[in-house]
Amino acid sequence: MMRGNMTPEEKAAMPKITKEMVKRAASYIIPYWKQVAFIIFIIIISSVLNVFPTIISGKIIDDGFNGGNFRVLAILIGLSFGLFIFSNLLNLLQTYINAWVSQHIVFDMRNQMYRHLEFMSHRFFTTEKTGDIITRMTGDINGVRDVISNTLPSILSNSVVLITTVIAMYSKNWVLATMGIIFVPLFIIPTKKVGRKRFDITIQTQKKHDEMNQLINETLNVSGSLLVKIFTKEDIEYDKYNKINKEIIKLNLRENLIGRWFRMFIGMVSNMGPTIIYLVGGVMMLVLDKGDLTVGDITVLVGLINRLYGPVNSLLNVQIDISRSMAHFQRIFTYFDKPHEIANKPDAVVLGNMKGAIDFEGVSFYYDKSSPVLKNMTFHVESGKTVAIVGPSGAGKSTVINLIPRLYDVTGGMIKIDGYDIRDISLKSLRSNIGFVTQDSYLFNGTIKENLLYANADATLEMIEDACKKANIHDFIISLPDKYDALVGNRGLKLSGGEKQRISLARVILRDPKILILDEATSALDSISESLIQEAIEPLLRNRTSVVIAHRLSTIMAADEILVVENGQIAEQGTHHDLLAKEGTYKTLYETQFKQAIEDAKDFKYGGVEINEL
Structure with a gap:
């Protein structure tokens, strides 16, 4: 779907990547700047080292095979193998540190989101869909984790690889290097259009996930599932879920398939570069008799051009990923920007x-x-x-x-x-x-004792029993096999309405409100x-x-x-x-x-x- 066909809501959902948004997103990385700096250092060293095996392969051909020197051949192969092992060990270290950083950033963001939502007004929870809240807490924050653990390192790594590869290519032969690089602009032409379409589909998919989460939350909790059973609406609710699920699958397939022509075109361009280098190199060596150009040099340039196209393709795809990641940040920041309607004054009494x-x-x-x-x-x-x-x-x-x-x-x-x-x-x-007892007493899915201690964490067992005696519930509790350690079930499902209400009263008595x-x-x-x-x-x-x-x-x-x-x-x-x-x-x-x-x-x-x- 082209942008011109987007609905006003979809246009509003398209994130405007501003300096402020990027700065705000980056603020979560700043506390871990030392680890990030070390990751950058490893990526640069690893990317530079990865160029050398390709360059060494040219020496293996020219000095080893064509030179007829087995000792040189063995040394070069050993050096190439050693660099490969060392580079992969660095990549392993970088992957671990990067995972550590991304997990801690997600940890911080989840805590911040939960803390922020805790102090949202009652109005927020009566108007906002529970499915949307869950999606922000899970799907969107997990999306941010993927950005930090995959997208950002990929951008840096591919950028360094691109720079080092171009330098290595021109150090070998500027003519062949130019012939290989000349096809790079062809990668850029379709990328913007494909990225826009994929972003539109991502927004639609996220909305469907919100609908699915909302349906799951409403029909698979205790009260909702009971209502479904009483009115025998299992088939209707299943049809709703099935319909949303199908729409999500269709959207996911569209997103996966939408770039098939793009990927085919990129594959053709990727294969044209090495072919041109072989052709031009052959002309220079066999027709123009350029004695300073060797078979090893051509082999190195072909290896480097293949190494070049991968990062170029990845960097262009990263632009799509950045748009998608900004959508996650935008949704998260939208919640963070919702004000706390009910808040303390600075000089609250x-x-x-x-x-x-x-x-x-x-x-x-x-x-x-x-x-x-x-x-x-x-x-x-x-x-x-x-x-x-x-x-x-x-x-x-x-x-x-x-x-x-x-x-x-x-x-x-x-x-x-x-x-x-x-x-x-x-x-x-x-x-x-203030003690509050409502018609529908809410109990957490835990033990009776845990629910009572919610009112007063310091209450002793004697205080708990005294409160329950005053609430006329103590005799019932001690008749249970697990007594005060008995589980109440989800929302207190294992208890009758009167039993839940008396436990709620005992909880208020423990609070001893004015x-x-x-x-x-x-x-x-x-x-x-x-x-x-x-x-x-x-x-x-x-x-x-x-x-x-x-x-x-x-x-x-x-x-x-x-x-x-x-x-x-x-x-x-x-x-x-x-x-x-x-x-x-x-x-x-x-x-x-x-x-x-x-x-x-x-x-x-x-x-x-x-x-x-x-």
Whole structure:
């Protein structure tokens, strides 16, 4: 595909190789400049030494065979063999050092990428495709490794070989050297066109790999594979994968075959050079009787011209490789250039003894400017008090709790904790004082103990067991064959929803936060699990500032104040009795969502109060 037929997206993907980009790419090599300098030294010495066996071959013919001197012949063959062995040992050393450098550069780049992505905002991970992130971390960085380990040494080696070969050729015979070199420009003619086409195909192939990674990530994880099985979509997902796989194969074949005429032409040119040297050399020796030209000289020149065309061809192909490598660097730098939306201020405050009072002062927020989510929201949560947030789906409840630990930053107004704007508090200080329990508790694929220690790496076994007892999960854990060393499986697959939720609560208890955020931790559980968790939550809420998204009446009744959120605003706030008396949104929610719960639990007591009395 010619550049004129490229889509705007493909044109945008074509990397513009600038001085700044090259300098930025080279910055990863600078820390290893000593090793790189040694590699350059070895390449130069090895390339120079590799010229001598070809030159010696001429001496073998002229002084050995034609001169009839076996001793000279043996010495020259031995010298040629010795140079060959020494040169190959140097190449082996160069290959090892080069591999060491490239692996360490990739090590640095992977660490930098992982560290950079760790501090990207929550927005980044909700909008960016997981497949794209994985491709940047694997495929693109591995592509950079290939550039450093293969492309750059190839450029240097072939350049030195080219220079030393030309010098050796002209030192033998300038006429024959010129006749051999005259065909070199023919290599250049088709290269630019072929390189452009190959680059276009590389961009398309990379996009297909992104699609494949995304499909694999979505359908072969625990939740995705379960969804596929439940809806019996195995054949459909396989067809999607098969289609992408076929497209990748077609693109790879096109890339491999697109230069077939080019390679055939280059092969013809490569064979023409030696033929011309034999012809012109024959004329000079046999017709013009040039006595200073020998058979050995012609043999050397033929060997050197063959040595010349290889580097020329490789250097022209390297131009293609450089374009491809710049595409890898461009994709990596695109991620590095994405700013950290949520970051510490240089003079960020560290709250050593947080009390936990929360103030929303005229808070507004949007994900998209055209669709505001929160509008001028103001409320206060006293230290140690519990606020329940209720409201219809999509009202903005989850956004409220996501703003408190700065998963997103407000777009208007401010949020204060203990009188400090949370944007002035260090992220570590802020988040280390906040415990977060969501409906979908996430556990890493490790042991129960490892998941608990994620909250407090210094926790002792006694502290872990105490937290689990408070979360009503200790008895279950010790009933397992491996107890606290039992594996939970991918995303906690080996545990039930209630068991995962109680482990999550134990994890929060180990953290001992000043502020507790609960995104209705019991809404998706059975009545027994809910009862166990409610029993664990009640003491956890005491003497802690708590913000709870509530769908259960029992949770709402435990709150000191209820906020009714509707259309991104606080429609009502107050106690249960106050809000029922207003006969507004809360009473509607009560009638539609909570009344049946009351009928089903008339004898249930929560905090010593019979619900049927409320």
